[in-house]
Amino acid sequence: MNQLHKIKINIPKKDSYDYEIIIGNNLLCSSGEIIKKYTKANKFLIITNKTVANLYKENLKIKNAEWLILDDGEEYKNFETLKKIFDFATEQKLQRSDCIIAFGGGVVGDIAGFAAATYMRGIDFIQIPTTLLAQVDSSVGGKVAINHENGKNLIGAFYQPKVVIADTNVLKTLDLRQLKTGLAEVLKYAFIEKSCGADLNYRFLDYLENNKENIFNLNPEVLTKVIEICCALKAAVVSKDETEKGLRAILNLGHTFAHAIENITQYKMFTHGEAVAAGMKMAFKLSLLKKLIDEEYYKKAIMLIDKYEISPVLPSFDNEKFYSEMSLDKKAQNGKIRFVLPDERQTVNIFEDVDFKQVVESIAF
DSSP: OOOOEEEEEOOOSTTOOOEEEEEESSOGGGHHHHHHTTOOOSOEEEEEEHHHHHHHTTTOOOSSEEEEEEOOSGGGOSHHHHHHHHHHHHHTTOOTTSEEEEEESHHHHHHHHHHHHHGGGOOEEEEEEOSHHIIIIITSSOEEEEEETTEEEEEEEEOOOSEEEEEGGGGGGOOHHHHHHHHHHHHHHHHHHHHHOTTOOOOHHHHHHHOHHHHHTTOHHHHHHHHHHHHHHHHHHHHHOTTOSSGGGGGGTTHHHHHHHHHHTTTSSSOHHHHHHHHHHHHHHHHHHTTSSOHHHHHHHHHHHHHTTOOOOOOOOOHHHHHHHHHTSTTOBTTBOOEEEEEETTEEEEEOOOOHHHHHHHTOO
């Protein structure tokens, strides 16, 4: 087996448990052996989508496993698909001592995790993420959910996996657009690094400025380092705040804007990462308007997002509708929209004192 890189997530809550993120190359074939160390389950339900199944079903070697292959796309992260999972689980007589494995990107991880959290009041759950976005972000930290017609991820839970297995080799089959959508979340970590923990000093912003070509060329050492840093930063946050009572909200830089973009366009125009990239540009613009950051840092951030060519050209939005969509965001509190905004280089904070005019000006890209 190749060299493994491990990041530990320490969850201090009584009813939770610590677990590990394992990062390496060509891990799928050895996943069965790895999983034995983290669960006592004898039977597994592997949930994936058509794309991943066609590429990697033969590579994932896990005994006593049944497969459920779902349709691809964010639009399927809903009650109907959740019912399909429950129906299949009951047909296969899945018991509380068994385990659900999410084998795919963020959509698969979210809905399979929510099924695991609620089936028989909770069974073991393992994440094997196959996209960069899932490996650096959505598979880590225990957020699981489905979408509602009135908002993204409105129905969900905090439910930690037993282990996360990130095989960098599967990233070779991502198309450029999907690679870029993961890079939006990677850039996010660079912008929030100093807020994740005082003892962290990866200089991640500088690293990303200097390694664009290595990343796009899928240099395995650079990719492993990028995933490891992102997971370490998220681990530092989640270990302090599992259920987003405070610090964990910083992981949502750009997401209040992004979720409004996604919901208005019904998840059909942009990937999640494209919406996040646009949302981060809006957040930086709002910070500049509020005089939280100077012009130099603003330009540096926008140039880096543009350098990775992630942020799309957006259609014109109705200002009031856009603002209304943000008010439905699950992070809103007491009727106020909460914004995660940069306030220094690589630090962010949460703000509520944002008026309608400032928001309108910040979305005018």
